[in-house]
Amino acid sequence: MSDSSTFHGWGRTAPSVGRPVTATANGVPHLVRRAGPRGLIARGLGRSYGDPAQNAGGDVLLPLPTEIGAVAADGTVRASAGTSLHDLMAALLPRGRFLPVTPGTRYVTVAGAIACDVHGKSHHRAGSFGAHVVDLDLVIASGETRTVGPDRDPDLFWATVGGLGLTGVITAATLRTIPVETAYAEVSTQRLPDLDAVMAEMREGDDAVTYSVAWIDTLARGAALGRSVLSRGEHATRELLGDRGDLLTPPAAPRLAVPFTPPVNLVGSLGVRAFNEAWFRKAPRHRTGEIQPLATFFHPLDGVAGWNRVYGPHGLVQYQFVVPDHEDAALVRILEQIAAARLPSFLAVLKRFGPGNDGPLSFPMAGWTLAYDVPAHPDLAPLLDGLDDQVVAAGGRVYLAKDSRLRAGLLPAMYPRLDELRAVREKVDPDRVFRSDLSRRLEI
């Protein structure tokens, strides 16, 4: 077993042992054909919280080498599957381009962003990552490479967008980019006293801004339930910045790091309550026109490498769900239960999504999404199981890229088009070569 490694997700829970394999894009078909009975799954940078990028007893394909092409005249760029968004942004920004969708971390790969169909602060206007993929190369179970896109084998393309690697191995993709004048954002920050206020503000004002997200204090109760700091932004123009030196400097690598995993969880109730209180109080009532580097605006946590380690050896769980627009009452009820549970959670994230896309396993749908981090503990099960039931009753779902504990029986209700994904897999992977711990756990 010397060639095996232990893999876990960003939450550092439920590790399993698989065989890491590496290849260049040309070598992928060979690896796929020789995968054993426990199959193969492609892994990116391990930022999914749970188990979609690990494969107990089977092969785990590590990221393909970084390769970034030139930006074409139509603004598209081609990148290898293993290219991180950090590297891609570093290549794009000096050329005055940026990605239309960036998640909360730059340290995900292009293929990981597609396979999880990631979203960002722009979802209400730009949709998710998959909406900006022109085409992608996919090695299917037979070892054959298919180039697919929204107009080219759309069933296989959309099953792959959000498909968690279960349709094949993405080796490269062509992405649309947007023009930017600077590497800065013009940010407005607004402190809102309760959930009603923040929801009303997002409902009324989000459509007019490109980027919008709220940090919500999940420990505030009663009249302060859902008190938030709403952060919105636009790409800063050259005119606005004036003569600020180099306007297109890409973000740097993290300067700080958590060097090891402490033996105990350092995220405790008192500290978190104090932090949330301070964060809310220090936020301006309403400030506009603040200039922030894009990295500060989009990826504040990327400043500290390995921040997930502070949760100690038992790790963390992130619970992210969405409920449809008209189910705001469900959101209120769920937030009340989260607040009543008094679990130590740093500011959670609330976002109003725009419409979803055609991916049967793609997470976003028009409505409200809340992402909530808590230390992993067996006692969480009844709370989160109860929230799942309410999310299902409201016609919503949880995000599989964050999930590490959903009961398999709820998946079809959350993802009613699950059978479409299964039908595509039946066609391109009848023997289920592509498998992960998540696909076993959720019986996909």
Add this chain to the structure above:
Amino acid sequence: MLNALGQPQTVLLLGGTSDIALATAERWARSGDLHVVLAARPGERRDAAATRLEQSGAVVEAVDFEAEATGTHPTLVEAIERDIDVAVVAFGVLGDEEQAWQDHAAAVHLATVNYTAPVSLGVCLAARLRKQGHGVIVALSSVAGERVRRSNFVYGSSKAGMDGFYLGLGEALRGTGARVLVVRPGFVRTKMTEGRDPAPLSVDADDVAAAIVKGVAGGDDLVWVPAAMRGVMSGLRHVPRALFRKLPL
């Protein structure tokens, strides 16, 4: 798969009519969707166990299992189709202490059920879990194995051997994704101990079940039930034999 909160989906109970095994599976079944492979001798007791687990919400699959028939163990473990998230080695016999060291057949039976059979299954389970790349073996040992005493030394020595085997197996499996949890209960009030006077620090099957559920979720490799037993046994272990002989144990 075990999920992030340590909840299994599929559990194999070896000695599936054991009170402790059933109480453990019930706890898991109450907190999630659970599939139980109930390996036990066919008959009324197994049927009753299956019904009890179904009532707590589990899906039950019964398979025939005879601890002493070690030759059948490899096939039994191989034939289970689902990934085994947790295997509980829960069978054992207490026997009649005085008969056990004087009646040849009784001694061999006790040693086979309590030591040879767990070793046989341990080897099969280890191979299976290594291939899976994940899974936990829960071995029900006993404090009786920590310091073997005159009053039940055939039983105690078999548990000492079994305990040592599974602790060693846990070490051998490090890095494979499979792990072992050795559970050392003190006196447990179950059908196995029915009619005997409970010893100090005695517990119920459900106390042991709670400790197993917690130990599996927490990634532990050894738990004592109750936890205070660890201190007690650690003291007893170092009592000189001449004195130990005089203790009312």
